[in-house]
Amino acid sequence: MAKIGIVGCGGIGLRHLAAYEANGVKVSTVADNDKERAKALGEKLDVSWYGSAEEMFDAQDLDGVSICVPPIAHAPISIEALKRNINVICEKPLVRNMEEGYKILEALMDSNAIFMVGFCHRFHPPIIEMKKLIDSGKLGRVELFHNQFSGEMKDLASKWFSSKEIGGGGSIIDTSIHSIDIFRYLVGDISDVSGFGTISISGVEVENTASMLLRSTSGAIGTISASWATPRGAAIVEIYGSEGTCIYDYVTNELKISTREEPQWKVLYHEGPDRFAAEIKEFLECIREGRKPSVNIIDGLKAIEAVQKVYMNDSAISKA
């Protein structure tokens, strides 16, 4: 069984832990720079715990590590793991900026380890179904893509998400990064991107609401919106093609399909593995089989490149 460590014992660290358990793997060790947090989880699981990733990497001979810390620490911890040939799955966003991304890429090129980016929506069964539909040609040529992830983050000003230094930005780099990757997965590579963000919550230095406009290399147009300040939000992906439409609503779990040939809406409900469990299954299989992951560092870098283009061109958020 693979010997796995988790760095970062917060919200998403616990999702990774559950995902390893769902794949029959007991995590071997945990680390968090909040020592009390690391100790509490280590003792609960009856495994070793550490106050830093480096201590954990030096003490344990790991096959793989989940990096589940805020973006400011993704590059340094990834590089330390890669130097020791430890296989990495790093949470999104890969990094805060391209410079950090290239440093990880350099370390990866000198390492025998694999590197996977935590774009979990690629493992969500309805999104996989949408990809199959598009690839089957039933929707024709994709003309429009729309995705919105919006909701409310309470007490935003007191959280690391509101810090540019820690997160690298706001709702675009944190939330729309998923949307950018879904666009690339379903529609194709990005040729053009623009966007605007707005800062409407006091005490917050990053955009809490934003929209982006994308064009794929095939010419399809995408719109992406995200907000942390809308209690009645949405989580929806829509594809409009020359022969049909497909809409997935994360809230109702409804996947609706209508085509020119079968215009009556067909509604599907996908039961399938939790997206985190499916993502970790891929990571574990890659370690076992010595193969490269389906979601790699290039996917992480391309998403950050799109984010940076929007940040550079929107003076309202770049000067904040």
Ligand SMILES: NC(=O)c1ccc[n+]([C@@H]2O[C@H](COP(=O)([O-])OP(=O)(O)OC[C@H]3O[C@@H](n4cnc5c(N)ncnc54)[C@H](O)[C@@H]3O)[C@@H](O)[C@H]2O)c1
């Ligand atoms: N894939 C998803 O859908 C998804 C969802 C939420 C968060 N995330 C990502 O997961 C990462 C963590 O987010 P979270 O919501 O779990 O945050 P969190 O604040 O709940 O937990 C982060 C943990 O990391 C620890 N930490 C911070 N710096 C550290 C360091 N240098 N070394 C060791 N531990 C450190 C903190 O003490 C904390 O326990 C972020 O990159 C976030 O964007 C991904």
